[in-house]
Amino acid sequence: MVKRKKSFSLHIEKPTFIVNRERAIKNIARMADKAQKSGVLFRPHFKTHKSTRIGEWFRNHGVECITVSSVDMAIYFSKNGWRDITVAFPVNILEIEKINKIAQKITLNLLVESKETVLFLKENLKSRANVWIKIDVGYQRAGISWDNFNAFVPISRELSKAAHLSFQGILTYSGHSYNAKSKKEIIEIYIDTLFKMKEVQKRLKQENIQEVKLSVGDTPVCSIIDDFSDVDEIRPGNFVFYDIMQLDIGSCTEEDIAVSVACPVVAKHEERNEIVVYGGAVHLSKDSIVQKDGARIFGYIAFPDKNCWGPLIKNSYVSYLSQEHGIVKTDRKTFDRIKVGDILMVLPVHSCLTADLMKRYITLDGEIIEAAA
């Protein structure tokens, strides 16, 4: 057996995704509390963890309605007793058979952004489903632009004519908040989002379409804003784990980050103060944050300790990833502290993608948490 730092009780021999359960539960509790105080529905996005076990942590905080990003994920969670699920992805009409099956069993919420899809659902959906119109307030990924009245008004009229399509309201995802660099910018994005969503709501009211609910939900906005009383539901996902992208944006502190990947040190390169770890793109994902000088960062590092991991190590980061290798750049002092056979904890840039790659998580007391394949 190889000796490792005594403070770390887990047996690690290859890249291992560690969840700090206390921190994750604290993140859940904080967000659930915020939603409750605002009197809005907390419908967390489960794409980040994709785990029925972590779903239970949410249930313990009163969560009954959830968001997922695919029909398969909705099926997965419906088998675990979740009965009210939003698939926050434009309806993929090629999956209508699966959609029909699950719509029979649970309260299914679908997203539409074209009249064609609404007409398709009118004809092909066999059960009742709730429908939301996806609105784009500036992210420019999916959704109808908030000022494109000519597009969303006919869709909502079409929806109000279909007996089994129950029009709920308008839903947006302000993903452009990921480009924010300060709390102030995030607040501005929320104010702007709210203004645009309310404009759509007003416009629909003029068309005699009443009771249009508002759904919002990106982690930066949901982390920074405290009062959500202007909307009906929030759908953040990433906040359960957070990551260094969120730290960089300013939506969490270092102490909120609940996951890291334990990586064995396999080589050292003294001439450039670089450490080679077993932990590459197939473990961490190639998502990155860009520094002012254009250099990309693929993770921050910390030493393992009895509380999972210690503070982020200064002047140290993952500078390069290939399929299985990670290169950690550091300073001489830290370099000298690290030996081949040690474990370094890599805090991921984007925890959703890292969790998707790792699929199996472990808590510090050894509980193994399996996520959807």
Added chain:
Amino acid sequence: MVKRKKSFSLHIEKPTFIVNRERAIKNIARMADKAQKSGVLFRPHFKTHKSTRIGEWFRNHGVECITVSSVDMAIYFSKNGWRDITVAFPVNILEIEKINKIAQKITLNLLVESKETVLFLKENLKSRANVWIKIDVGYQRAGISWDNFNAFVPISRELSKAAHLSFQGILTYSGHSYNAKSKKEIIEIYIDTLFKMKEVQKRLKQENIQEVKLSVGDTPVCSIIDDFSDVDEIRPGNFVFYDIMQLDIGSCTEEDIAVSVACPVVAKHEERNEIVVYGGAVHLSKDSIVQKDGARIFGYIAFPDKNCWGPLIKNSYVSYLSQEHGIVKTDRKTFDRIKVGDILMVLPVHSCLTADLMKRYITLDGEIIEAAA
């Protein structure tokens, strides 16, 4: 049922990794032939496909020795009858128990790049293993720099004293060839690699260390160079599938690319000629190629046809990926040809990472190929 283009016989309803078997087998045959003509051992890297079925296609071309990038992958392939495996990754001493188990069963080739690891293996390795010293000829990822005689000479001396560690030679990976932008640059990298490797060989000979084999193996070099008679083995991996990164480098033609991801079209945005497909970072990976203007490309697109997919569609590429969404930028003419519910084929930037994410491949005649988890 939804109508789709009749020329495409597969039933696709979600992102699906398609392998054009004929192209993959042609790629294998071409490389095997090249190795044979050069009189060198062809030891392909199986990290790209991680599939025992695709391994059989290699066996049919006389391949008996393979390369993998982890001990787990070596175990996986050893269970499928592979008896001579190189783990092309610095020995991770924390995995010594697994290494000991597999070293009993097969001819295991290990990579070392520090005296500490050699001393560890001398003490802890229970069976005989072949050992290669990893040399860095310019990629600066792992390995001892080719001119650092003071580092590799003592290691090779140490190896020659250990009865159960059979020193085979020096191994390098010229991964900096991925930054090449022309065939000429790739040829220069190979000439440079060869010069440096032979310098190391000479230096070891002066130390009375004879019969030092040379192992090289990145896809760009192995695709462009025809004569490998100066080395003992080649270890390319990506070439079995190729991808648009290789196309961009110039190591393959469009007709050599053997994989793509069939993605359903879920939305269209006329105001910016953008198509939203079901196919995101969890399917394609966030690896990208950078255009001259700094914009990132996450995939090229083609229409499905009876030969898997047609030519790359001009002025069209995946411009953005989030977890499940892909954004395809295109021109008006192409935009108008595409409908919600169609299938677009996305040719990945880096097929190794896409294959790792998808794990299950399908050929055009419906054969399902499972890869290692």
